[in-house]
Amino acid sequence: MLARQALRSLSSHSRLFSSSSARQTKVAVLGAGGGIGQPLSLLLKTDPLVSSLSLYDIRGAPGVAADVSHIDTASEVTGYAADKLDEALDGVKVVVIPAGVPRKPGMTRDDLFNTNASIVRDLAAAVGRVSPEAHILVISNPVNSTVPIVASVLEQAGVFDPRRLFGVTTLDVVRAARFLSGITGASPSETPVTVVGGHSGVTIVPLLSQSAHGKSVTGEPLGQIVHRIQYGGDEVVKAKDGAGSATLSMAYAGAKFTHALLRGLNGEKGVITPTFVKSDLYASQGIDFFSSNVELGVNGVEKIHPVGPISAEEQKLLDAALPELKKNIEKGKAFVAQS
Numbered sequence: 001m002l003a004r005q006a007l008r009s010l011s012s013h014s015r016l017f018s019s020s021s022a023r024q025t026k027v028a029v030l031g032a033g034g035g036i037g038q039p040l041s042l043l044l045k046t047d048p049l050v051s052s053l054s055l056y057d058i059r060g061a062p063g064v065a066a067d068v069s070h071i072d073t074a075s076e077v078t079g080y081a082a083d084k085l086d087e088a089l090d091g092v093k094v095v096v097i098p099a100g101v102p103r104k105p106g107m108t109r110d111d112l113f114n115t116n117a118s119i120v121r122d123l124a125a126a127v128g129r130v131s132p133e134a135h136i137l138v139i140s141n142p143v144n145s146t147v148p149i150v151a152s153v154l155e156q157a158g159v160f161d162p163r164r165l166f167g168v169t170t171l172d173v174v175r176a177a178r179f180l181s182g183i184t185g186a187s188p189s190e191t192p193v194t195v196v197g198g199h200s201g202v203t204i205v206p207l208l209s210q211s212a213h214g215k216s217v218t219g220e221p222l223g224q225i226v227h228r229i230q231y232g233g234d235e236v237v238k239a240k241d242g243a244g245s246a247t248l249s250m251a252y253a254g255a256k257f258t259h260a261l262l263r264g265l266n267g268e269k270g271v272i273t274p275t276f277v278k279s280d281l282y283a284s285q286g287i288d289f290f291s292s293n294v295e296l297g298v299n300g301v302e303k304i305h306p307v308g309p310i311s312a313e314e315q316k317l318l319d320a321a322l323p324e325l326k327k328n329i330e331k332g333k334a335f336v337a338q339s
């Protein structure tokens with residue numbers, strides 16, 4: 001009873017999903033049996049813009065699907081076993097990918113490259129073959145490299161459309177709003193922060209100077225909150241003590257970004273959020289993927305917003321982010337070129 005009430009309130013009242021519902025959409029989760037995949041599937045089941053959920057994993061997706069399918073929302077849910085990837089992708093409009101291994105204490109996101117690069121490459125190839133027009137949302141780390149991997153695979157297949165590929169950096173945005181709220185005492189809904197760059201350590205660049213509440217934070221507290229936004233994931237990895245990285249907050253962030261994209265795809269105007277996409281902003285420096293505010297529309301990426309006015313401290317952060325980002329992107333591209 002309580003759980004049912006909680007879910008109702010989640011789908012109808014929370015900030016996660018707006019109640020407008022128009023065209024409905026088939027969404028696939030690849031890695032649905034995992035720590036992120038399970039709660040993400042649950043949240044997507046409660047999204048009124050999702051008409052059908054296709055859950056795939058090399059382990060456990062049919063079980064997750066059977067469980068989630070009993071939730072009393074309108075969408076259909078189907079689970080697919082390891083050998084049913086093509087069936088899982090049939091007719092999907094949006095594919096969310098949280099497949100891969102998470103960090104253990106002491107690891108950076110880049111340490112995951114060796115395992116996750118090939119997982120993401122193979123899943124991207126399947127999407128390119130079965131549903132080449134699908135929008136692909138990459139959660140698997142290291143996002144700074146896995147997104148270029150997906151782009152290169154789709155390019156090789158001749159089906160890459162940069163408007164339909166997104167690295168999910170929403171957790172950095174969610175953390176920034178939450179942490180700033182903790183300092184200022186305002187509600188997180190009043191403390192949104194644009195986060196640009198990439199999704200790991202120094203490549204995460206929060207633009208607090210652009211936030212009404214954020215610009216009041218200066219001196220040591222500013223340095224502390226920036227560090228916390230950049231390394232918030234480490235707090236979770238450490239606290240979980242070997243059992244993985246952020247899963248619940250990531251599922252929330254993944255569902256939030258998916259919902260924003262679905263609103264854009266349904267024709268809603270003015271849906272703007274940071275995401276890591278193919279971008280011209282720093283392409284002249286050899287960095288052709290970058291996260292900044294992006295307007296989402298019927299075709300996916302509608303407009304990439306520039307970084308905008310930033311403080312001298314933020315310029316320093318950006319200067320530190322760009323070379324690391326460049327390395328991460330090149331590593332992803334080189335992996336596909338050598339595959």
Ligand SMILES: NC(=O)c1ccc[n+]([C@@H]2O[C@H](COP(=O)([O-])OP(=O)(O)OC[C@H]3O[C@@H](n4cnc5c(N)ncnc54)[C@H](O)[C@@H]3O)[C@@H](O)[C@H]2O)c1
Nearest residue numbers: 031033034035036057058099100101102139140141171250
């Ligand atoms: N973008 C972000 O902000 C963010 C935040 C947290 C975690 N992550 C990343 O998300 C990924 C998943 O994390 P998790 O905690 O859910 O890990 P997990 O190990 O709990 O789950 C991963 C799932 O992927 C599945 N999988 C592995 N290979 C697969 C394949 N080829 N096809 C389909 N499924 C496959 C596994 O069976 C498992 O169920 C990790 O790479 C982690 O680093 C990203």
